[in-house]
Amino acid sequence: MPEPTRTTNGEYKLLRYYTFEAIDFKRLMSWTARSGRLGIGGAFRTTAKAAVDVILPAN
Numbered sequence: 001m002p003e004p005t006r007t008t009n010g011e012y013k014l015l016r017y018y019t020f021e022a023i024d025f026k027r028l029m030s031w032t033a034r035s036g037r038l039g040i041g042g043a044f045r046t047t048a049k050a051a052v053d054v055i056l057p058a059n
Contacts, residue, residue, distance in 0.1 A: 012030070012031065012032055022059035023058060023059065024058050024059065025058050026055050026056060026057060026058050027055075027056045027058075028053045028054065028055060028056070029053075029054050029056055030050075030051060030052045030053055030054065031047050031050065031051055032047075032050050033047065033048060033049050033050040034047050034048075035047070035048065040056055040057070041056075041057050
């Protein structure tokens with residue numbers, strides 16, 4: 001699977017399945033509304049509604 005890259009112009013990359021490495025700082029993530037889910041910190045979150053700049057916790 002290709003490595004996801006940071007986007008800075010408001011574009012989105014389609015990730016069907018990807019596990020990000022643990023990092024020691026918070027990261028921002030945005031997504032468009034789709035039928036899917038994200039696993040964040042051991043809990044699942046729906047992607048039914050679009051979200052912008054959600055702060056993901058550091059590990």
